[in-house]
Amino acid sequence: MGVLIKNGTVVTAESEFQSDVYMEGETIAAIGKNLPQKDGDEVIDAAGKYILPGGVDQHVHFSFTYNGSKVRGFETSDAAAVGGTTTLIEFVNQEKGKGLIETLENYKASDADGIAMVDYAFHSVMTDPREEVIEEIPKMAEAGYPTMKLFMAYKGMFFHADDDAILKALQKGKEAGVTIMVHAENADMIDVLTKQLIAEGKTAPYYHAVSRPPVVEAEATRRAIYLAELADAPIYIVHVTCREALEEIKQAYSRGQAVYGETCAHYLVLDTEDLAKPDFEGAKYVCSPALRTEEHRKALWEAVDRKWLNAISSDHCGFDYENQKHMGFGEGKSFADIPNGAPGLQNRINILWTYGVCQGKLSPSRLVDLCCTMPAKINGLQTKGRIETGCDGDIVIFDPDYRGTMSVKNNLEGVDYSPFEGFEQKGRPDTVFLRGQKIVESGKYIGQKGQGKFVPGKPFGAAYKG
Ligand code: URP
Numbered sequence: 212m213g214v215l216i217k218n219g220t221v222v223t224a225e226s227e228f229q230s231d232v233y234m235e236g237e238t239i240a241a242i243g244k245n246l247p248q249k250d251g252d253e254v255i256d257a258a259g260k261y262i263l264p265g266g267v268d269q270h271v272h273f274s275f276t277y278n279g280s281k282v283r284g285f286e287t288s289d290a291a292a293v294g295g296t297t298t299l300i301e302f303v304n305q306e307k308g309k310g311l312i313e314t315l316e317n318y319k320a321s322d323a324d325g326i327a328m329v330d331y332a333f334h335s336v337m338t339d340p341r342e343e344v345i346e347e348i349p350k351m352a353e354a355g356y357p358t359m360k361l362f363m364a365y366k367g368m369f370f371h372a373d374d375d376a377i378l379k380a381l382q383k384g385k386e387a388g389v390t391i392m393v394h395a396e397n398a399d400m401i402d403v404l405t406k407q408l409i410a411e412g413k414t415a416p417y418y419h420a421v422s423r424p425p426v427v428e429a430e431a432t433r434r435a436i437y438l439a440e441l442a443d444a445p446i447y448i449v450h451v452t453c454r455e456a457l458e459e460i461k462q463a464y465s466r467g468q469a470v471y472g473e474t475c476a477h478y479l480v481l482d483t484e485d486l487a488k489p490d491f492e493g494a495k496y497v498c499s500p501a502l503r504t505e506e507h508r509k510a511l512w513e514a515v516d517r518k519w520l521n522a523i524s525s526d527h528c529g530f531d532y533e534n535q536k537h538m539g540f541g542e543g544k545s546f547a548d549i550p551n552g553a554p555g556l557q558n559r560i561n562i563l564w565t566y567g568v569c570q571g572k573l574s575p576s577r578l579v580d581l582c583c584t585m586p587a588k589i590n591g592l593q594t595k596g597r598i599e600t601g602c603d604g605d606i607v608i609f610d611p612d613y614r615g616t617m618s619v620k621n622n623l624e625g626v627d628y629s630p631f632e633g634f635e636q637k638g639r640p641d642t643v644f645l646r647g648q649k650i651v652e653s654g655k656y657i658g659q660k661g662q663g664k665f666v667p668g669k670p671f672g673a674a675y676k677g
C-alpha cells in the first residue's frame with residue numbers, strides 16, 4: 212500500500228517537470244508520467260500544485276540559552292512540518308566538563324527522541340576546547356555528527372571560541388571530514404562598542420545594530436576564511452547578512468577556496484528599522500548578526516540567486532517577547548540583556564516563496580536547492596532534500612494559490628510573537644509527508660509526537676567537494 216501523487220509539477224534543484232511520484236513504505240519508489248495505481252494505494256491529485264522535497268533547515272536552536280533564558284524545544288517541531296520542513300538540524304552546545312559526543316547523546320535522549328515531530332540531526336558546538344576534546348572531533352564523524360560550530364561572537368559567554376580553538380578544530384576536523392561552521396562576528400569590537408553605547412545612555416533595542424555594524428561581521432568572516440586557508444580545510448559561514456562579508460566570501464572563491472555559507476529568511480525581508488519600533492517592540496528583532504538595511508538585502512538576494520551562498524536557514528530561536536525579551540527593559544537594563552534570536556521555523560519556505568519566487572528573485576528550483584537539497588548535502592544527509600527514487604518519502608505538495616497572512620495566531624512555534632506578523636503570504640505547504648507518512652493535511656498538522664527520527668550524517672559533506 213503506497214501513496215500515488217498524480218499530475219503535479221515536480222521541482223528539483225535542477226529543473227521543474229510534470230510528473231507523478233509514488234511512495235512505498237518510507238521511500239520514493241517511482242517518478243514518472245502515468246504511474247500505475249496499485250490496490251490500496253492512496254491517490255492524491257496534485258494538478259495545479261508543486262511537488263517539492265521536504266525542507267531541511269540546518270540552523271535551528273531548540274536548546275539555546277542566553278543569560279539564563281531558554282528557548283522552546285522539540286515539542287514545537289510541528290511548526291516545521293506545517294512550514295514544509297521535514298528535517299531540522301539543531302545546534303547543541305557542549306556542556307562544560309563533558310565530551311562532545313556525550314553531550315549530543317544526552318541531549319538527543321532527553322530532549323529529542325520520542326518528542327520530535329520531524330526528522331532531526333545535530334551539529335555540535337564546541338565550548339570547551341581542551342586537548343582531549345579536540346582529539347574527539349574525528350570520532351564525531353563516526354557517530355553520525357559530521358558538523359561542528361564555533362561562536363566567534365558573544366565575548367564573556369561560555370560558548371565563545373577564540374582563534375586558537377577554531378584553527379585546531381579546522382585542522383582536526385579535516386582528518387575525518389567534519390565540516391567546521393562559524394558564527395562570524397568580532398567579539399571584541401562588539402564588546403567595546405556595547406560598553407560605549409551603554410555609557411552614553413544608548414540602551415534601546417535599536418543600538419543592538421549600532422553595536423555590531425557590518426564591519427564586525429566582515430572582519431570575522433575574513434579571519435575565519437584565513438584560518439581555514441591555513442588549515443587547508445573547508446569552512447561554512449552561518450547567517451551571512453551583509454555585502455562586506457559577501458565580498459570576503461567571493462574573494463575566497465576566486466582564490467579557489469572552499470568557503471560555503473548561508474543566510475536566513477529574516478535577513479532577506481526584515482530591516483534595521485524594525486529594531487527602532489517604539490515601546491520596546493524593537494526587542495522582538497534582536498538577533499545576531501543584526502538586521503541590515505535595504506542595500507544589504509539586495510546583495511543577499513543576489514547572492515542566493517547566484518550561488519555565492521548555498522543555503523537559507525531559519526536560525527529559529529524561540530524566545531518569548533513578554534517574559535524573555537523583556538529582560539532588556541527597565542532601569543539599568545539595555546539591548547545587551549535581550550536574549551539574541553527570533554522565531555522563524557514555520558515561515559522559512561513561505562517567506563522565500565512569497566518574497567522570492569513570487570517577486571521573481573528566485574526560481575522554484577533555486578528555492579529547493581537552498582532550502583532542501585544543499586542543506587542535506589552539506590550535512591551529509593544522503594536520503595534527504597531530493598525527489599529521487601530511493602530517497603526518503605519526504606514530500607511537500609505546495610499550493611501556489613493559497614492566500615493568507617502570517618501571524619502568531621496561526622503559528623505552532625509556541626512563542627508569543629512572530630517577527631513576520633501581518634506579512635502577506637502567497638502559497639503554502641498543503642500536504643506534507645514524512646518518510647511516506649502524511650503529517651500535514653490542508654495546512655494542518657495531523658502527525659504524532661515522537662514520529663521524527665534521528666538521521667545520522669555522513670562525513671565529507673558538500674563543503675569538502677570544493
Ligand atoms: O541571535 C541569534 N542568532 N541567536 C541564536 C544564536 C546564534 O547566534 O546563532
Ligand code: ZN
Binds near residue numbers: 394449450500
Ligand atoms: Zn549565530
Ligand code: ZN
Binds near residue numbers: 270272526
Ligand atoms: Zn543561530
